[in-house]
Amino acid sequence: MILRSLRRGGAALALAVAIPVVPLAALAADPAAVSFSHKDWALQCDNTRACSAVGYQAESGDSEPVSMRLTRAAGPDTAVQIDLQVYSEKASPGALQFTAGRFRLSGLDGNSPQVPAAQVPRLLQELLRSEEAIVTAGKDRWVLSLAGTNAVLLKMDEVQGRLNTPGALVRKGTQPESAVPPAVPAPVVKSVKPVPARKADAPLAGPLLAAVGRAGLDGQCNGGPPDASDVKVHRLTDRKLLLEVPCGMGAYNFSSILFMANDRPPHQPRLLDDVDGEFDPATGEVRSAMKGRGIGDCWWMRTWRFDGKGFVLTGEQGDNMCRGFPGGAWQLPVYVTR
Template sequence: MFLFALATALAAQVAPGPLESFGDWAVACDNVRRCEMTSLLPSDGETEPNGAELSLVREPGAAGAVSITVWPPDGAKGAPSLTIDGARVEGGSFRQGALEFSGVAAQRLATALVNGHAAQIVAGAGEKTGDISLVGASAALRFIDAQQGRAGGVTALVARGPKSANMVPAAAPLPVVPAIAPTGQAAAISPALIARLNKESGCGENYAEAFPQPEPEIDVLGGGATLVLLACGSGAYNLTSAAYVVRDGKATEARFDYNTDLINADWDPSSGTLSTHGKGRGIGDCGEGASYVWDGSSFRLTEATRMDECRGSANWLTVWRAEVRRR
């Protein structure tokens, strides 16, 4: 009963923010009201996928800085510019494969998105272009205004009004998640224990001689605990795992304070992070991801991302964040 109550209490602390789609845009806000919207391929299918994408982030609070990242078409070179409805709005240079705008330039771009119909990235002398539909962009910006308490105020991007900036709710602090470093040595896990865990979890039933089970991943967690990730079935692009924690030769099912569907799970010992990345389809343009740290008794969520629309975006949106404090 104590463990059940503890798990329930941990789960109650995690409340991811909302995610919506409007026209050819997806938009989400996280648990501290940081919001991001990203472009999708048009639902009418008239635009061919070419890697062009635009993302707008607005920070919470009265200051609420706006930043915009534009990913140009695949293979684009030269000095790119961004046009909206045929009029050049901003230009720049590629930085790590993208165009980034902040401050006045980002505000100007955001304002242009409100009433625009189509954006185009023109690279170099115009030899390579990428189209971005603006259908739904205004509605997504209005959603951000509402979620951040800007509607009817001077800081809104769409729903502007006379309310002063000090009426906007202050940015909430990130929740703090304690974590311990993965120090020490992983325990030796016997084949007999793996066989028992396969039987208890049912994972062993998903494999046969013609389709053998991958070797379990065994890593040190810290605090005398060892992580065992059992392969528990796979499809074309997703591998499901079952997680166990072993202490003093005894294995218990790992506890999580969020979604326990471990799809394409990966443990990074250098950062002490267990991450998942469940794809909705093979090209990875939709799905759900999460990152966890080990606090000595449970895996605690530090980030959650989602993309519900399978329409060409590799930019999954963040709906939960936490600050990690190592012990």
């Protein structure tokens, strides 16, 4: 049973909390992504200064997987949304009850995923001063650790420039909300669709791999050298090809390295640094997905798009806290584009 934000079907259920907030002061114009963790909570802010804070059950406890995510866009007057997710191998419950300190919400099902705005301030207060929150459904019980909540939400306030303002989540003050810096616009990426493949492209796998040579793969691939039959050739433009070489094999992860090359001799293959994964010729996108451990309860994903000359990073997301959710509980944005 998995309960996810604003999603029905099977075990889907969510607690979405809208928290109206206010403005703050200026930070760097082009911030890098920020990651931070403390105890059972972690923070991920992306390149637009939007932030996601997530907490889980205590790693040393015996609770089945439970997680809470607080998300907030940058800028003045932005709201906080809170999503709750639980997992169990048992049948899906009809309703959840959430308790944190003196705060209690009952009947949380797919028909009422949002907490009334009037109750939100009380909920936040209890999250910040309690040690744990309890989620129940009949006889089923999950324990959400709140250890690290204060530190992580304080860091969120700092990254978004909200410290000492009325809209801060932790360290409130009297500085004007108008000082909160606005969101940084997401970079615009030009995406170019590759031209259709030609019959003569696939047979170039051998010559292109030979042009790369053993030296070109040295330090890149584990195991023996790849065979030409395992290599994929994709056409990008009238004269440029992409060579996809399966190159990394681990216990539960697999990756390919990519070369751009001329379709005629001299092929001059060039390794694409920091770009790896599978290429989709229909979209011109390269996708990479790596899981943190075998059961797949934490993932890291990146995407790139062909822009006519090379490949540009278009997205990065993940969650490094591996806490028992099959497939991962959340994908937290690290880098976003338009």
